[in-house]
Amino acid sequence: MASRASDYRRILSEAVDEFAKHGYDSQDRLDYWLGRLRTAIEADAPSPSNVYRKVRAALEAIYDRLRGGGYRRFHPGLRRFVIERVGPDLARTLERRVLVSVDLIVLNRKKSIEQTLQRFAGLATSIPPGGTKSLNKSEAVKTISKSIRQMTFEERRVVIDQGHKMTANINQVLAEDGGAIAAKWCSHWRQPGYDYREDHKERDQKVYLLRGNWAQKAGLVKAGEAGFYDKIDGVAVAPFCRCWIEYVYDLDDLPRDMLTRKGLAAIGA
Numbered sequence: 001m002a003s004r005a006s007d008y009r010r011i012l013s014e015a016v017d018e019f020a021k022h023g024y025d026s027q028d029r030l031d032y033w034l035g036r037l038r039t040a041i042e043a044d045a046p047s048p049s050n051v052y053r054k055v056r057a058a059l060e061a062i063y064d065r066l067r068g069g070g071y072r073r074f075h076p077g078l079r080r081f082v083i084e085r086v087g088p089d090l091a092r093t094l095e096r097r098v099l100v101s102v103d104l105i106v107l108n109r110k111k112s113i114e115q116t117l118q119r120f121a122g123l124a125t126s127i128p129p130g131g132t133k134s135l136n137k138s139e140a141v142k143t144i145s146k147s148i149r150q151m152t153f154e155e156r157r158v159v160i161d162q163g164h165k166m167t168a169n170i171n172q173v174l175a176e177d178g179g180a181i182a183a184k185w186c187s188h189w190r191q192p193g194y195d196y197r198e199d200h201k202e203r204d205q206k207v208y209l210l211r212g213n214w215a216q217k218a219g220l221v222k223a224g225e226a227g228f229y230d231k232i233d234g235v236a237v238a239p240f241c242r243c244w245i246e247y248v249y250d251l252d253d254l255p256r257d258m259l260t261r262k263g264l265a266a267i268g269a
Helices: 004-022 027-044 048-068 080-085 087-126 137-144 146-178 198-203 261-266
Strands: 182-186 207-209 244-248
Touching (some): 004 027, 004 137, 048 087, 048 146, 080 087, 087 137, 087 146, 137 146, 146 244
Antiparallel strands (some): 182 207
């Protein structure tokens, strides 16, 4: 039994053959093949419930790793009880990201289907009545199918990107509840092949003050050369940004230019 994917390819090949033979001689002919193509593509797409289960499984795996101890990479020294205390907030963050991811995948899929149908219609209507023998049919099928071929790849990218955003959101909740003072930006720009943003590379290892933290209220710290974290776009805000934050909780771990006289005295400097 032919798979749904091969049904779509077969129908698209038949449609291209039809217009290569007859050309665009009636709107009815075009509408007929557009309808068959749409039905075949949509039949191949997983149901929304399947998409939800797949996305939830992927994001839950990231979520469980963070809660199980992965948070220590971003929060050195953070006590475990903070994780338990903010558990309901973290669970809500997970659910929001699952729903956002599913919505994006569904929207991207609709866009890919429309692009495919537009490409086919563009080709079909460009062939004059009577058809043509010069059309490279296999190349035409390949070009028309470009968006469909990329759908699985794009869906993986959505889940990966939303995973980074969820991680950043969870870390922000932990930092606020745990009493973080500052945020040290960490970039993957040294990773071979990573398409980093130049301004994100420039932020690497810079320490930004978190506005309104307990140490600032106590007059112990001030913004250093990097400034305040809320003055820049945070990690994972830009599409497919993989930068991450290491949160600072102790005065001793801050650059000295971020300590006031009172702060320096507090650490005995």
